[in-house]
Amino acid sequence: MSDLRSINTYIDETFVENDEVLAEVIASIEAEGMPSISVSASSGKLLTLLIAISGARNVLEIGALGGYSGICLARGFGEDGSLTSLELEARYAELAHSNLAKAGFGNQVSYMTGPALDSLAELERSDKRFDFFFIDADKENYPNYLEGCLKIAEPGAVILSDNVLARGTVADNTMEPTKNTEVMKAYNQSVAGHPRLESILIPLGDGVTLARVKG
Ligand SMILES: C[S@@+](CC[C@H](N)C(=O)[O-])C[C@H]1O[C@@H](n2cnc3c(N)ncnc32)[C@H](O)[C@@H]1O
Numbered sequence: 001m002s003d004l005r006s007i008n009t010y011i012d013e014t015f016v017e018n019d020e021v022l023a024e025v026i027a028s029i030e031a032e033g034m035p036s037i038s039v040s041a042s043s044g045k046l047l048t049l050l051i052a053i054s055g056a057r058n059v060l061e062i063g064a065l066g067g068y069s070g071i072c073l074a075r076g077f078g079e080d081g082s083l084t085s086l087e088l089e090a091r092y093a094e095l096a097h098s099n100l101a102k103a104g105f106g107n108q109v110s111y112m113t114g115p116a117l118d119s120l121a122e123l124e125r126s127d128k129r130f131d132f133f134f135i136d137a138d139k140e141n142y143p144n145y146l147e148g149c150l151k152i153a154e155p156g157a158v159i160l161s162d163n164v165l166a167r168g169t170v171a172d173n174t175m176e177p178t179k180n181t182e183v184m185k186a187y188n189q190s191v192a193g194h195p196r197l198e199s200i201l202i203p204l205g206d207g208v209t210l211a212r213v214k215g
Helices: 004-015 020-031 041-054 068-077 090-102 116-125 139-151 181-192
Strands: 058-062 082-087 109-113 130-135 153-162 197-202 208-213
Touching (some): 004 041, 020 068, 041 130, 041 208, 058 139, 068 082, 068 130, 082 116, 130 139, 181 197
Parallel strands (some): 058 130, 082 109
Antiparallel strands (some): 153 208, 197 208
């Protein structure tokens, strides 16, 4: 049985083309001394495809970093949609905004800086609604983010969460657990059994759960 890493390398090599815009985003993140923790190239492509397939137009992202996933999300809706991105660090949100602008989406994205739980509460108070969510920030808060997203989700909305395999440790007891192993095991169980969600886990990159809010 091949391991997750070699399968993902094969998928990346076969399905993901060179992308100068995204390569520049990665370079800008490195140049700013920020962590290299953007989504994998194939997970980014999945984001673009899912937005295009679902027809989502009001997208919420939790965790912007340098704008890599933001560009992938925006590519899915093209000229006809908007992205709201929640990011703890103002400096990261600034770089993300500058990279979204270079990719042609500067006027379709807005950033809310500070703890995402506060921003989610603010969005709920202002009656904002979204049809697509991408959760990719501090892992311990994933259960809280999920409940926050459900409060502002349109019926049928899609909720994706990244890094749910914790490098494969959720499934392989022989591996050394990471600090996120138990967090992600519990999160995956709660998504799988959630009464308001239909869901599946896709082993792309570090794993994403794909969930649909029942109507
Ligand atoms: C894995 S990175 C996001 C990567 C990004 N989605 C991408 O693929 O291009 C996680 C981001 O979440 C942010 N973050 C961490 N804790 C947060 C919090 N409590 N509220 C909002 N953002 C947070 C970090 O600053 C970091 O930029």
